[in-house]
Structures are given as C-alpha cells and as structure tokens.
Amino acid sequence: MAHARSTSRRSIYLCSPAARRRTLALLGALPAALAVGTAGPASAIQPRTFEHQTEADFEPGGLDGVVVTAGGQVKLAPRFDEAVGLPESASAVYDAVAIGDAVYLALGPSGALAKVGPEGDAELLVELDAGQPFALAPYADGLIAACAPGGEDGAVALVAISLEGGVETLAELPGVPYVWSIAPQGDGSLILGVGQTGRVIRWSPPPETAEAPDEQDAEDTPETDAFEVLLETEQEHVLAVAQGPEGVLYAGTSDGGLVYRLTPNDAGGYDAFVVLDAAEPEIAALLVGPDGTLYAGSTDAEEAKPGRLEEANDIAIGQADSDSDEGDGEEDPGDDPGEGPGGDLPAPVEPPVEPGPEPVDAVDQVEDQAAQAEPPAPAEDLEPADEAATEDAASDADAEDPQAQDANEEQAAADVAVAETAADSPGAGAPTPEMRDRLRELLRKRLEASRKSGALAQGGLDAADDDEDRPRGRPARSSESKSGNAVYAVDPLGFVTEVFRESVAIYDLALTDDGQLIAATGVEGQVYRIDPATGETAVLGDLDAKQAAALALTADGPVVGTAQPAGAFRLDPRPAANGTYISPVLDADRVSLWGQARLTATLPGQSEVLVETRSGNVADPDAGPWSQWSKARSFGPDPERGEFDPLTFPVDAPPARYLQYRLTLIADPGDGLGDGPDAEPGGPAVDSIRLAHISPNQGPAIESLTAEYPDLEDDPDAERNAEIDFEWETSDPDDDRLRYTLAFRAAGSDKFVTLAQDLDEDSYSWDTRRAPDGRYVVRLTATDAPDNPPDMAQTRRRVSDPVVVDNTPPAISGLKVEVRGRTAVVSADLTDALSTIESIAYAVDDDEDFRTALPEDLLLDSTSERWSVTLRGLARGAHVVTLRVRDARGNVARAAVPFTIE
Numbered sequence: 001m002a003h004a005r006s007t008s009r010r011s012i013y014l015c016s017p018a019a020r021r022r023t024l025a026l027l028g029a030l031p032a033a034l035a036v037g038t039a040g041p042a043s044a045i046q047p048r049t050f051e052h053q054t055e056a057d058f059e060p061g062g063l064d065g066v067v068v069t070a071g072g073q074v075k076l077a078p079r080f081d082e083a084v085g086l087p088e089s090a091s092a093v094y095d096a097v098a099i100g101d102a103v104y105l106a107l108g109p110s111g112a113l114a115k116v117g118p119e120g121d122a123e124l125l126v127e128l129d130a131g132q133p134f135a136l137a138p139y140a141d142g143l144i145a146a147c148a149p150g151g152e153d154g155a156v157a158l159v160a161i162s163l164e165g166g167v168e169t170l171a172e173l174p175g176v177p178y179v180w181s182i183a184p185q186g187d188g189s190l191i192l193g194v195g196q197t198g199r200v201i202r203w204s205p206p207p208e209t210a211e212a213p214d215e216q217d218a219e220d221t222p223e224t225d226a227f228e229v230l231l232e233t234e235q236e237h238v239l240a241v242a243q244g245p246e247g248v249l250y251a252g253t254s255d256g257g258l259v260y261r262l263t264p265n266d267a268g269g270y271d272a273f274v275v276l277d278a279a280e281p282e283i284a285a286l287l288v289g290p291d292g293t294l295y296a297g298s299t300d301a302e303e304a305k306p307g308r309l310e311e312a313n314d315i316a317i318g319q320a321d322s323d324s325d326e327g328d329g330e331e332d333p334g335d336d337p338g339e340g341p342g343g344d345l346p347a348p349v350e351p352p353v354e355p356g357p358e359p360v361d362a363v364d365q366v367e368d369q370a371a372q373a374e375p376p377a378p379a380e381d382l383e384p385a386d387e388a389a390t391e392d393a394a395s396d397a398d399a400e401d402p403q404a405q406d407a408n409e410e411q412a413a414a415d416v417a418v419a420e421t422a423a424d425s426p427g428a429g430a431p432t433p434e435m436r437d438r439l440r441e442l443l444r445k446r447l448e449a450s451r452k453s454g455a456l457a458q459g460g461l462d463a464a465d466d467d468e469d470r471p472r473g474r475p476a477r478s479s480e481s482k483s484g485n486a487v488y489a490v491d492p493l494g495f496v497t498e499v500f501r502e503s504v505a506i507y508d509l510a511l512t513d514d515g516q517l518i519a520a521t522g523v524e525g526q527v528y529r530i531d532p533a534t535g536e537t538a539v540l541g542d543l544d545a546k547q548a549a550a551l552a553l554t555a556d557g558p559v560v561g562t563a564q565p566a567g568a569f570r571l572d573p574r575p576a577a578n579g580t581y582i583s584p585v586l587d588a589d590r591v592s593l594w595g596q597a598r599l600t601a602t603l604p605g606q607s608e609v610l611v612e613t614r615s616g617n618v619a620d621p622d623a624g625p626w627s628q629w630s631k632a633r634s635f636g637p638d639p640e641r642g643e644f645d646p647l648t649f650p651v652d653a654p655p656a657r658y659l660q661y662r663l664t665l666i667a668d669p670g671d672g673l674g675d676g677p678d679a680e681p682g683g684p685a686v687d688s689i690r691l692a693h694i695s696p697n698q699g700p701a702i703e704s705l706t707a708e709y710p711d712l713e714d715d716p717d718a719e720r721n722a723e724i725d726f727e728w729e730t731s732d733p734d735d736d737r738l739r740y741t742l743a744f745r746a747a748g749s750d751k752f753v754t755l756a757q758d759l760d761e762d763s764y765s766w767d768t769r770r771a772p773d774g775r776y777v778v779r780l781t782a783t784d785a786p787d788n789p790p791d792m793a794q795t796r797r798r799v800s801d802p803v804v805v806d807n808t809p810p811a812i813s814g815l816k817v818e819v820r821g822r823t824a825v826v827s828a829d830l831t832d833a834l835s836t837i838e839s840i841a842y843a844v845d846d847d848e849d850f851r852t853a854l855p856e857d858l859l860l861d862s863t864s865e866r867w868s869v870t871l872r873g874l875a876r877g878a879h880v881v882t883l884r885v886r887d888a889r890g891n892v893a894r895a896a897v898p899f900t901i902e
Contacts, residue, residue, distance in 0.1 A: 047693060047694045048588070048692070048693055049690050049691065049692050049693075050659075050690070050691045050693075051688065051689070051690040052583065052688060052690075053072050053687065053688035053689075054072040055070055057072065058072065058074055058581070061581055061582055061583045062582040063539075063542060063580075064580045065077055065578060065665075066579035066581050066663075066665055067541070068538075068539060069536070069537075069538040070535070070536040070538060071536065072688070073685045073686065074581050074665070074686040075683065075684075075686075076575040076579045076667055076684070077539070077540065077542075078540055078541060078571055078572060078574070079571070079572035079574060080527075080571055080572070081120050081569065081572050082544075082567055082568065082569050083116045083120050083121060083559075083569070083570065084120070085114075085121050085122035085123050086107070086122045086124075086567065086568060087107065087110060089109075089110040090107040090108065090109075090110050090114075091108065091109065091563065091564060091565060091566050092107070092108045092109070092547075092549065092563035093105050093107060093550050093562060093563060093567070093568065094106040094132070094133060094136070094550065094561075095135055095136035095137075095550050095561075096508075096550035096551060096559060096561045097136050097137060097138055097552055098552035098554045098559065099143075099163065101117075101555060101556065102116065102117055102118065102554075103115070103116045103552045103554060103559040104116075104125065105122075105136075105550070105561050106133035106134070106136040106550075107133075108133070109132055111127065111128045111129075111131055111132045111147065112126065112128060112133075113125040113133065113136075113161060114568075116559060116568045116570070118554075118556060120570050122568055125161070125165050126161060126166075126167055128147055128159060128167065130145075130147035130157040130159050130169060131149050132148060133145035133159075134178060134179060134180055135179050135180055135181050135182045135192075135193075136182070137182035137184050137190070138184060139184055139190075140160070140188070141162070141163070142161050142166075143160070143161045143162075143163075144158060144159065144170070144182065144184070144190065145159045146182060146192065147159055148178045149177070155173050155174050155177070156172070156173045156177065156179045157169050157172050157173075158170045158173065158190070170205065171203060171227075173201070173227065175197070176192070176197070176199075178194065178195035178237075179192045179194055179195070180195050180240070181193035181238070181239065181240045181286075182241070183242055183243045183249065185202075185243070188204070188205050189202055189203060189205070190202070190203045191241050191249055192241065193239060193240055193241040193252075194237075194238055195236070195237040197232075198234065198236050198237060198238055199229050199231065199232050199233070199238060200229070200231040200233075200238055200241060200249065200251045200260075200262065201227055201228065201230065202227060202230055203227040204227065230249070230269075230270050231251060231260060231262060231270065233251075233260065234255075235253035235254055235258065236254055236255050237253060237254040237282075238251050238252070239252055239282060240252040240283060240284060241286065242286035242294070243288060244294065245288075245292045245492075247263075248261060248262065248264070249261070249270070250262070250286050250294055251286075252283025252284065252285070252296055253283060254281065254283075256281065257277065257278035257279070257281050257283050258274050258277055258278070258283070259274065259275050259276035259278070259296050260272050260274055260275070261275045275490050275496075276296055279298075279486070280299065280300075280485050282298060282300070283296050283299075284297060284298070284505075284507055285297035285299075285506055285507060285508050285509045285519075287510070289511055292491075293489055293490065293532075294489070294490040295488070295490075295499075295532070296490065297485070297486075297488075297506030297507070297519060298486050298487075298488070298506060299485050299505035299506050299507060299522075300485070300505050483501075483503060484502050485503075485505055486500060486501045486506075487500040487517065489532055499517070499532045499535055500519065500528070500535070502521070502528070504521035504524070504526060504528075505521055505522045506519055506520075506521055507522060508548075508549065508550050508551040509551065510551040510552070510558055512553065515531075515532065516529055516531055517531075517532055518540070518551055518553070518558050520548035520549060520561075521547075522546055522548065522563075523546050523547060524546070525542060525543035525545040525562055526539055526542055527539070527541045527543065527548050527558075527560055528540065540571065541569070544562075544567070545563060545564055545565055546562075546563065546564040547562060547563040547564060548561075548562055549561055549563045556570070557570065557571040559571070575667055576667070577669075578664060578665060578666045579664070580662060580663065580664050581686070582660060582661075582662050583660050583661045583662070583663075584660075585619060585620075585621070585658050585659075585660055586658065586660065587619070588657055588659070588693050589695075589733075590657055590698075591655055591656060591657050592657065592693040592695040593693065593694050593695070594656075594659060595691075595694060596648055596691075597648070597649055597650070597651050597661075597691045597692070598646040598648050598688075598689070599646060599647040599648075599649075599686065599690075600646045600686070600687040600688045601635065601684060601685065601686045602685045602687065603635065603684050604668065604684070605637070605670060606636065606637065606669065606670065607636070607665070607666060607667055607683050608634055608635065608636045608665075608684065609635045609636075609663060609664070609665055609666070609684050610634050610666070611635070611649070611661060611662070612631070612632045612662040612664075613629070613651050613652060613653040613659060613691075614626050614627050614628065614629045614630065614659070614660055614662075615627050615654050615656035615657075615658060615659045615660075616656050617656050617657050618658070626656075626660075627654050627656070633649050633652075635647050651691055659691065659693070661689065663689075665683060665684045665686070666683075667683035667684070668683065697734060697784065697788050697792045697793070698732075698733045698734055699732075699784065699794030700731065700732040700736070700782045700784055700794065700795075700796050701730060701733075702728060702730050702780060702782055702797070702798040703729040703730065703731065704728060704729045705727075705728045705799075705800050706726070706727050707724050707725070707726050707778065707801070708724070708725045708726075708727070709724060709725075709889065710723060710725070710890075712838070713890070717892075720892075721890070722767060722769045722807055723766060723767050723768065724766045724768055725763065726763065726764045726766065726780075728762055728780050728798075729762065730762065730782050732784055734784065734787070736784035736787040736788065737784070737786040737787050738760075738782050738783065738784055738786070739758055739760060739783055739785060740760070740762075740780060740781065740782055740783075741756070741758070741759070741780075742754075742764055742766075742778055742779070742780060743755055744778045744779070745776060746774050746775070746776050747774060747776065755778065766778070768807060771805050772805070773806050773807060773808055774834070775804055776802065776803055776804075777800055777803070778799070778800040779797055779799045779800070780798050780799075780800070781795055781796075781797045782795065783795040783796075804834050804835060804889065805834075806832075806834040806887065806889040807889070808832075808833060808834075809885075809887070809891040809892055810831060810832040810835075810837060810887050810891065811832070811893065812829075812894075812895040813828065813830075814827070814828055815883060815895050816828070817881065817897050817899040819901060821901075822872070822873060822874050822875075822876070823872045823873075824871045824874060824879070824901070825868060825869070825870050825871075826868065826869050826870075826881050826883075826897070827866070827867065827868035827869075828867050828868075828883060828895070829864075829865075830855075830864070830865045830866075830867055830885050831864045831865075832863045832864075832887045832891075833863070834863070835863065835887035835888040835889045835891070836860065836887065836888045837855070837860050837862065837863065837864075837885060837888075838886045838887055838890075840852070840854070840867055840883070840884075840885055841853060841883075841884045842869060842881055842882060842883050842884070843881075843882045843884075844871060844879065844880075844881055844882075845880060853867060854867075855867050863887075875901065876901045876902065877900065877901060878898065878899075878900050879898065879899055879901065880896055881897055881899070882895075883895050883896070
C-alpha cells in the first residue's frame, strides 16, 4: 500500500504528458463531463465541485489588499495610509478626536498627545506630566484629557490642551482612579465614565465670579471644583458614556455588559434604567445617531479598551485595590464614596427599581409601540377569562397610587366581564361603550408605562413572570451562548436589534453622514463598515496591528488609531491598485484530476482578474512541496461576454488531493477617486468560483457478512421456520449506489449457485427448503455498477462462515421397554445427520404434558445421544410411552412404544 502511494506521488509531481495521458485513460471519458462542470448525484463518474460564492466561503482565505463583502464578493480594499512620525515610545492609541481636518491621538504608555494632519504626517503635540490620557474629548477651543494616575493619591487629573500644545490642569478628582470615557456638555461640563468604582460623574468648571468681598474668609473658598455622582453602578467599570437627545445620557459597563439610560427628572437629577443587558460581558463603545438611535459595541472582558485596563493595573500608583481589604491601613477610595479621598463626593442618585413613565407626545406613538409588542386582542374581542388575566397586568401610568389604580383596572375589567357574561340572560344588556372605553384606556396607559419602564413581560400583557426574583424591567439573559461580539442598535422606543456579530472585539464606533457605521476592532486590527438598515458588512481593511483601537471622522474620511503597535491610518477613498486573495486549502479526500473552473466576475473599464492554481498531497503547503503556481490566466472586459456569463478555463494543476487558487485583482489604471470615503471599493469584483475534480473509481468495501438462524418456538408443534437470515455491512468511498448478488456453494463442490441478485438492501432471508440438507458457504458480491460505466465498475466479494441447511428430523432407533415388575425402563438411540440434539421429552399414556429428559451423559451436545428413563409405580395393564426429540434447527421426531404391566 505504501509503495503504491509513493508511485502515485511521483507521477503527480512529475506530471509528464505521459503520466497525464495514463490518468485520463484510467478515468475514461470523464474529462468531457468535467468540461461541462455540472454537479450531479454524488458518484465516482460525476465530477465533484468546490464552490465559493458567500462571505462564509471566502472568509477563511488570505486577503492582501482585498476585502470580502457581506454579499460574498471579493473586491479591492480601500487604502489605509499610515501616518509617519508617531513617537517610538508609544505602543497604543487610547483615544482619537477629530477637530477640523486634523486628528488628535492620546498615546500610551508614554503619556503624550500627537496630531495627524490632513496630509497624513504625524507630529508630537505635547507630553503630559499628569499621567496617561486614557480618554480624550473636544473642549472649548481645544482638547481635554483625563489622565491617570495624576494628582494626589493617584486621582484622575483633567488636563486642558490647546491646539498649539499648551497645557493646563483644570481639576483633580479625588476618589476617581480612572476615567475611560468623556462626553462634553454644551455648558462646559463633562460627563465621565469612571473605572474601578463604576460611576458616572459630572464635572463642572468653577463659575466665573466677581472679586470676593474683603470680609470673605479665604478659608471659605473651595479648594476643588464641583462635581457630582450621577450614577453608581454595581459594576466595576463604566467604560463608555454618550450624550443622547434632550439631555439623556448613556453609560456602558463591564461585569455584565449593561447599558444604562439616565433621563433628567423634574428634581434636577436623573432617573436610571437599563436599556440593554448584552449577552457579552462588556460594553466598550457607545454612539448616538442623529435620530436618537443608540449603538453599543460589546467586547471581551479582558480587552474592554485595548491595553487600557491592563496598563491601568500596572501603573495604579498610590491607589488601593478595590477588591482587597489588605493594605497599609489607608482608606480604599473605591470602598465607599463617602469616605477617604472620595469623601468630598456628593451622595449618588440611586436608580429607581421601576422608573415611572416618560411623557408621550401622542396616543399614536403608544399604539405603534403596542403593535410592535404584539399586545393581546382588543377588549371587545376578549372572552371574560382573557380579560380577567389581562386585568392583573394593567396599571395606570399617571396614577399616584398604583394600588388604587390596580383596583380601578380590576373594577373596569370586572364590569365588562360581568356585562358580557350576563348578556345571554333575558333582559340583560351587553357591555356599554363607556365600559369598554374605560378598560381600553387603562390598558393603553399600562402599555405606555410598560414601554417606558421596561416592566412589560415579553409576549404581551398577559405573559406570566416565570421568575419572581428577577428584577423588574430587566430581561433575563438568554441561555443560548453566542460566539463573537456584537453591535446593538437601541431605538428611541427602547427596542433592541443586533446589527453586527463577528469573532472580533468592538473597541470604537463612528457614524458616517449617510448612516453607515464604522467599527474599529481587535484582535486582528480589522475595520468594518456596517449598514444598520440591512445588516450588510464589509471589511474595510486589515491593519498591521493587533487592535484597531480608536476612530475619528474627518471630512476626508475616518482615521484609525491602533495598538500593538501604535499607529494612525487614514482611509483613502480610492481602492487599492491591486490585491490578492489566496483560497483556503481545498481537500478532495484523495488524489483527484482537476478539471474545469468557472469564475463569475465584474470587470469594469480595463480592470483585470488573474487566476493561478497549485496542488499537492500534504495539507499544509509549507509542510511539504506542492506544485508551482500555474501560469496566470488573465481575464479582462470582453464585449462578447454576457453580463452574467461565467469565465470557464481548465485548472492547470497536477492531479493531487489538495488544491489552492489565487486571485489577483487589478484596478483600471484610469480609475479616479470614488464618491467619498464611504463609497464602495471600485475595480473588479469576483462573485463566485467553482472548481470541478474527479478521482478514479474506488471499489466498495464489505465490512461484514453474517448468518442468523431463527429462534426456536417454545411450542414444538408450531410451524417451523426454515429460513436463514443474512445481513451485511458495506461502504463505498465514492458514495456510489451498490447492488448485491448472493450465491451458495455446497461442501465438496466448486460451483456457486445464484441465490439472489440485483439486491439493493443489506439483508436477505434464504428459504432453505429449496436446497438439500448439507453444509454451505454463501458468497456476497457488491458492485458499484449503478453509478459507473461497465469498464470502470468495481466489485468486491466476501464469503460467509459455513452454514447448515437441515430440514430433516432426528432419527429415533432402538426404542424399547424392559418391564421389571411394576417398573419399566425405556431407552432409545437418537441421531441427527447435521444438527445437535436440542431437546428430549416423553409422555406416558394420555398425559398431555411432556416431561423433559436428559441423555445418559447428561449433556445435549452431540448429534448422537443415548437416552433412557425408568418409570416406577405403574399400574397393571397396558401403557404407551411417546418420545419427542428436536434438533437445533427445530426439526421434531416422534415415536411411541406400547408395553404391559402384569
């Protein structure tokens, strides 16, 4: 076997014309079928195909200068031009902000800011002594950075930076170890997402006041700026904050992947409510669109912001561990917002368990929400029992006393139910319109309140709560685990849609003017474009970094900051001039002849697609030599080719088990700029490729052939089964259909007699009454002829172990009785030509029950047995003994002998 394989490999690698002719001769007329390229039933004579036409098909391949779109096209990728000039000490870009046509980058661990100009050059703007700028945002006419550790006790320092590089520390935040995100406000205040203590804080600059009166005590002047805690979560980190319409704020957390909505209330504070409980552990990116839709990107717990949590843990100078009570006796600022360095913080606003409803502009809006939630049928269509179930769920959103309102709903529902129940009684009236209107209004208010509070059970107003301990307004997590991470869209009504999911971590999000999302991801530095309306995605680029960490949009397109290593890449709206796609290794399972390929492509202008192939017999091309890449076949525009006509060509690769193809896409040299940074990449596009292959037919295999005799009936007088059941197990490496022939040969003969032929089942019952008694072997022949031409069909045979055909009862000879007084000794010789004696039984006189007996040697293990029995205490007179003998094949013999007791 090993020798045959070695010979095959030599012929493959040489691939001489003679070797190829021998292969074609072995395959017969099959190359014609390969030229057609049609895939029929799986069989050795039909070419099998590899077909790539979807995103999932192309995605495992190697991409260099090309992207695979969600529609399953291979296209030239946009260009990402790397900025030159970032400090060598930087290893990560923490955040990015666009101001005008320039982008400013927060760098770590060096603690610096850099500027990337419109021409793509980077320059160091300023080095910060306050620490690492983990968060960056526009502020006044420049920037503001949240640096940690900075100030006393490792507190965050808020540092203002002018666009010329001037630096001013505006505030130090006691008890605030880290700030991961900043949302500037129109009044000059900042919303900060705080790490290690899980808070949302608002910092406000000190007001500009007139000179203090002489009598004012200088000690009364505050030493720190004013700030307040808006939300204190149960999670360790608030990783992202975002500003929504009408003063609404959003916060994304670690340790559970929650997104909080903070809504201003009449008391000057905020009502907190969870709008998203993601399946992933962390929300690291938040973005609010112009229509109020919130986009939230999830990521892995260890990579909430690329390198930031890891860096923070390494540099927490003077900051106690919030998870440990051990230390040097100093207070832990993360333990209690009212003690230690955090003692100056005002008390946080506690989020309500069940926030009240928000104002609704019109009843139409509530009815639209009800339609999306699939509410129950209108009250007039409900049976009394349905209304009784509904009344438990209803409440008045505007009532000050919920218990009293519940009573009102119960009374309204009861009025309708009683009226409908009594409607059949003589003289009774149906429910009045006023009754129905009252109940409908109460249900509408309940639905309105539920939509705003999130307390409405999924499935309708009458949905039961299966878990009484579940917090109201927060859905239970799905038990179904999901791979990868996601971008969620939360519309202004609170409905959540998953618009993107991939095996990447989402680090930052941006939204283009035409509503397309740009996502910076890790851990392979990919940048995605996502259409939230359709869910279509495309990889804009694979950057030379582990993480695409931060995004900033300019008028010329997005700029992406990376980590590991640090870098800045500006998207060029022009597609790459060329790019290459290398397919994954295609496995044909065994050595195959590669036939025709069909390529479907769009080739605008003077663009081209080059196709090359290679083959080998080791799965990894780097582990052993493959053939060389074939000479590239070039395909360009052809006026005679129809728009959807495929390009057909032979695969120039030697016969082998494995194959790869390589596509080189070349743009039209005259292509100019696209329609902007969000335009589809231009140039050629490959829609699908299909490659046919075929292998020499391999014969079937017969794994087993067994014979089974029928079980003996308990009743020896029952009709005897003379069949032998044959069963077999077979397989065919080509998945060909198989047909079977059975034949038998008697012992001493050299001729097989056909028993059955053209069988398509894997069993057969042989009625042995058609054959003489004797010993036989049965031969099974399996052939794949149904799926192969006669000169290529293969057969395999297997012979069974010997079987016995025995349809003759045992012989009873020498049956006699010796009388000794009132005792009789009955004996006989029992023989069978082929089968062992299975049982012996006898009966005396007219006794209907036969008594089981044993042979004289006490073992029923032979075709010949001597049997005797002594009958004692017999009455005087005539008697008869009946003997019944059965062999192993169920043949029964009977004999009787009379005798007299004097």
